[in-house]
Ligand SMILES: O=C(O)C1=C[C@@H](OP(=O)(O)O)[C@@H](O)[C@H](O)C1
């Protein structure tokens with residue numbers, strides 16, 4: 001990110017917050033919809049997409065590959081597939097979705113496609129997906145560390161067939177391959193071998209969206225995904241509000257004993273709302289779904305919890321902040337792979353929560369957080385939007401939490417500082 005850092009004093013709440021928020025679309029659904037639309041047999045419409053750095057760069061990457069993409073209207077992006085071709089340059093920013101979803105698309109293009117991103121993007125794991133593409137005959141030059149910067153020499157087609165991957169480092173390795181697989185000549189049978197793949201709900205989102213586009217996918221055998229070759233149909237994708245982006249707003253209701261409703265929540269969702277509900281309820285919230293949306297009410301008490309977050313690891317920073325404000329210790333485990341997220345989130349949370357007064361033990365795969373006397377601090381955000389969300393949640397209850405850079409929230413919600421300030425102003 002080249003923008004100047006934007007220090008920000010997290011506002012403290014003077015009473016319970018009470019608000020209904022309409023949040024933009026899910027990052028994960030928008031990314032998948034754009035990729036499937038780009039590979040489709042006809043035009044598509046993406047309704048209520050997320051407009052944030054990750055999805056704007058995704059759109060730019062697809063345009064660079066020859067896709068027609070009109071994102072002029074905030075509510076409806078129009079995607080017109082075209083012949084995929086290089087030469088092209090793709091800036092992935094710090095987006096896992098772009099660095100894992102677009103190399104397989106580039107392999108289907110004719111010509112050279114170069115990928116690079118933010119300094120930390122070069123440290124995020126990529127090798128397993130590149131190795132699979134190479135095993136399928138794709139020519140790729142990567143850095144010595146096996147990741148960015150890299151060059152895909154697209155041949156205009158990928159044979160496909162069978163491949164083995166260790167996707168314990170990120171579910172996105174699997175999602176990235178599956179999204180392009182219908183366009184491989186023989187489709188793809190992908191088998192995972194290794195420690196468990198995290199983020200199962202994101203994998204289900206991928207297979208659900210493939211089927212919704214008319215693709216035959218078999219996932220009846222654990223850790224094996226079989227995608228038939230065939231057309232991906234153009235269609236209208238309606239994007240759900242982003243549940244992970246809503247998490248800090250729900251946390252605000254919990255910390256202040258108030259109430260926050262996420263409006264526009266669909267009757268059926270492809271995001272892990274049941275797991276989020278379980279976790280927030282265990283910490284002390286009441287979660288209800290009404291015609292108005294999804295509502296979280298704080299009960300005035302925050303309890304420590306012991307939880308395996310492997311399915312919802314994106315929530316670790318915000319849940320860690322709640323844990324630091326709870327009435328007893330918490331243990332959040334099963335998330336070793338988040339050391340490869342926007343920053344090493346386990347190390348970052350241990351450092352910043354300790355500075356803010358908690359006693360933290362760092363495990364290979366998680367954290368034990370014992371609340372202490374909370375204190376204000378300069379909170380390093382590590383270019384990580386969710387570290388900023390965690391700091392904002394702490395700041396509700398702890399005066400003097402100053403984020404080193406709130407600008408990093410532009411990754412998934414550029415309007416975060418204003419929305420948050422508006423929420424707290426109503427406390
Ligand atoms: O496919 C996706 O859209 C995502 C999958 C998950 O990645 P990991 O499996 O690497 O955690 C999640 O954490 C990330 O924010 C989004």
Ligand SMILES: C=C(OP(=O)(O)O)C(=O)O
Pocket residue numbers: 094095096097314341342386412
């Ligand atoms: C891990 C995350 O993002 P990415 O899609 O860049 O992996 C996240 O948003 O928490």
